[in-house]
Amino acid sequence: MIPELTVFWSSTCPWIRRHRMMWPGPVIGNAKEVGKPTIAAWMGGKEVRAARQMLTESNIPTYATPEEAVRTYVNMYRYGKKS
Numbered sequence: 001m002i003p004e005l006t007v008f009w010s011s012t013c014p015w016i017r018r019h020r021m022m023w024p025g026p027v028i029g030n031a032k033e034v035g036k037p038t039i040a041a042w043m044g045g046k047e048v049r050a051a052r053q054m055l056t057e058s059n060i061p062t063y064a065t066p067e068e069a070v071r072t073y074v075n076m077y078r079y080g081k082k083s
Helices: 014-022 024-034 045-057 066-082
Strands: 006-010 038-042
Touching: 024 038, 024 045, 038 045, 038 066
Parallel strands: 006 038
Antiparallel strands: none
């Protein structure tokens, strides 16, 4: 079984850097609406600490790099194959 998953990531492009705090709300709302496991890679260190905290409080695992998020997905996939 392959787990269905929604993945979001925050980039370092200038527009996103200026608007990062706007993004957790829609991500959290989408996660509740679709009902699938959601993981997020929210890059930016101290700049995104508050946004990552909002996601964590909403039970959305949040990683500092896309590689960490992908590693989590792969582990979920492997776990699902064993079931």
